[in-house]
Amino acid sequence: MENPSRHMDWRKLVSYLQVASLWVLIVAIPFRMGPFPLWAMIAAGALFLLEYAVDRRWRTWRWERDKWLYVAMIAFYLFIPIWQIWSDTLTWRFSFVLGERLPLALCGIIGLLGFSGRVRLRHACYAFITGCVLTSLYIISGSGGLAFFAHGLKEQSELFTLARIRLVNSHMMYNLYLNVSLIFALYLLRQKDAGRRVRILVIAACLWMFYLLCITEGRIGLFTALLIGATFLLVYVYRRSVKWLAVLIAVYTAAGAALVVLNGRFGEENMKREPRWGIWQVCFEMIKEKPLTGYGVCDARELFIKKVMEGDGEQLKVYQDRVRCVHNGNPQKVQPHNAFLETWSEFGIAGVATLLFIFLFPLTMQPREHRFYILLVVGCFLIQCMTDSFFSPLLYCLAIILLTSRSAISGGAAPRRPGAA
Numbered sequence: 001m002e003n004p005s006r007h008m009d010w011r012k013l014v015s016y017l018q019v020a021s022l023w024v025l026i027v028a029i030p031f032r033m034g035p036f037p038l039w040a041m042i043a044a045g046a047l048f049l050l051e052y053a054v055d056r057r058w059r060t061w062r063w064e065r066d067k068w069l070y071v072a073m074i075a076f077y078l079f080i081p082i083w084q085i086w087s088d089t090l091t092w093r094f095s096f097v098l099g100e101r102l103p104l105a106l107c108g109i110i111g112l113l114g115f116s117g118r119v120r121l122r123h124a125c126y127a128f129i130t131g132c133v134l135t136s137l138y139i140i141s142g143s144g145g146l147a148f149f150a151h152g153l154k155e156q157s158e159l160f161t162l163a164r165i166r167l168v169n170s171h172m173m174y175n176l177y178l179n180v181s182l183i184f185a186l187y188l189l190r191q192k193d194a195g196r197r198v199r200i201l202v203i204a205a206c207l208w209m210f211y212l213l214c215i216t217e218g219r220i221g222l223f224t225a226l227l228i229g230a231t232f233l234l235v236y237v238y239r240r241s242v243k244w245l246a247v248l249i250a251v252y253t254a255a256g257a258a259l260v261v262l263n264g265r266f267g268e269e270n271m272k273r274e275p276r277w278g279i280w281q282v283c284f285e286m287i288k289e290k291p292l293t294g295y296g297v298c299d300a301r302e303l304f305i306k307k308v309m310e311g312d313g314e315q316l317k318v319y320q321d322r323v324r325c326v327h328n329g330n331p332q333k334v335q336p337h338n339a340f341l342e343t344w345s346e347f348g349i350a351g352v353a354t355l356l357f358i359f360l361f362p363l364t365m366q367p368r369e370h371r372f373y374i375l376l377v378v379g380c381f382l383i384q385c386m387t388d389s390f391f392s393p394l395l396y397c398l399a400i401i402l403l404t405s406r407s408a409i410s411g412g413a414a415p416r417r418p419g420a421a
Contacts, residue, residue: 014054015118018047026124027131029395030177032169033099041394045106051116061114066365066404069358070111073397076354077105079347083296091298093332100391107397115405121370124402125188128181129205135174136212139163157215164216172388175213175221176380179228180399182209183376186232214259224383226256228376235372275322276337276387278315282307283341294348304345305331339385355390365404374403 021044028040052058080097084090140148143159151159161171168174188194188202213225230252237248286295286303295303309320309331319334327333336342343351359382362374377399381390390396 011054014047014051015116018044018051018116019118019123021047022119023123023127026127026398027134029392029398030131030135030169030174041103041106048110048113052113055116057114057116067112069361069365069400069404070108072354072357072361073104073108073111076351076358077101077108079351079354080297083294083347084298087296087299089296089298089302091302093301094298097297101393103394103397107394107401111397111401111405115401119402119405121402121405122188122191125184128184129188129202132178132181132209132212133205135168135177136208139167142167153215157217160212160215161217171216171218171221172384173392175216175218175224176384176392177395178209178213178216179221179224179380180377180395182206182225182228183373183380184399185209186228186376187370187373190236220383220387222259224380226259227383228380230256231376231379275315275319278311278313279308279319279334279337280341281313282311282316283336283338283345286345287341290348291344292348294344294346294351297346300342300345301332301335304336305334308334335389337388339388339390342389359385362400362404366406367404370403374400377403 021040025037025040025044028037031037080094080101084094139160140163142163143156148156148159164171164174185202185206189199189206194202210225210229213222233248233252234245237244282304286300286307294300308316309323323329323331323333336345340352340355343355347354359378362378363371365371365374377396381396384392
């Protein structure tokens with residue numbers, strides 16, 4: 001006869017391992033795809049399926065309106081092979097995009113099935129903050145250790161940038177991770193039952209993330225962080241004391257303007273020579289030729305590379321020189337630097353509509369008390385996608401699933417009934 005207590009211990013062990021693998025995956029997200037992130041993804045996915053089977057959670061599964069988001073994620077991923085059916089061009093990019101956007105399909109399946117009840121949003125917040133601290137210390141250790149702080153901010157920025165490229169990832173990816181982690185840290189600060197020590201540590205983590213965004217390369221990361229901070233402070237102060245609102249706006253605007261001025265990449269000359277102006281123009285010309293259907297991922301990129309590398313204009317010349325020097329003449333590094341234009345050129349109107357749905361639909365999802373943070377996450381990715389590709393679907397998908405999963409309500413509060421206010 002089967003021992004019920006042993007069976008229950010087995011189920012608990014699998015469940016705890018699945019949750020632990022999720023936190024490890026969160027810490028692995030900012031790294032380039034390698035052994036650590038890859039094995040973290042495999043372990044988290046395998047343990048999720050095992051936990052789902054052991055707990056027999058299909059018995060309580062039910063369709064809810066929110067699940068349309070996950071259907072859209074899977075559909076957006078399936079556009080890649082479907083559009084390829086009508087294309088005669090097959091390049092390395094087909095397999096690359098299939099792998100890069102695979103988290104959309106996987107997270108779509110996870111979203112449809114649902115997280116286990118042991119997943120807690122609060123713990124996910126701690127995992128994101130821990131990921132930022134550990135990766136930053138790892139980068140700084142590769143920049144000279146404690147001697148790093150003996151340099152001025154400009155030298156710190158240069159050392160941090162070089163070490164980050166070598167050890168972790170590009171500035172766009174890492175800054176995006178910092179900003180999403182900042183949003184989860186702000187969520188912790190707003191929890192009424194958070195103790196004083198927790199608040200002090202979280203505030204220190206927020207200041208540390210702001211510091212990292214000031215010294216790391218990239219304008220969009222710093223601009224997004226300033227926007228997130230401004231939005232949070234405005235809402236926080238407005239709900240408590242309107243009379244302090246004007247003072248806050250003045251102080252924060254002055255501080256933000258100073259940070260922008262100190263960042264040399266915001267200079268007028270850099271903005272005039274910004275290659276994106278020329279790249280976007282090329283993308284618009286392509287879209288005009290096939291606005292409804294697009295070209296598919298292979299044809300779109302091949303045509304884009306040809307037009308950019310053969311094009312004229314100061315901005316395009318700057319980008320061509322960058323490809324030849326920084327990327328050793330590899331034209332495959334050419335990209336539209338705009339996820340919406342890239343999607344439009346690949347999948348036409350259907351692709352753009354689906355991508356917009358993936359970004360906007362979460363703003364209507366439950367629980368309502370998390371919608372402010374969902375708005376910050378969506379805004380963060382919208383800004384990113386207007387200046388780069390949608391290259392981090394795993395980070396976006398996990399953030400939205402954690403904020404909308406009924407089992408992930410911090411503190412284990414009872415889930416809301418569908419449609420409850």
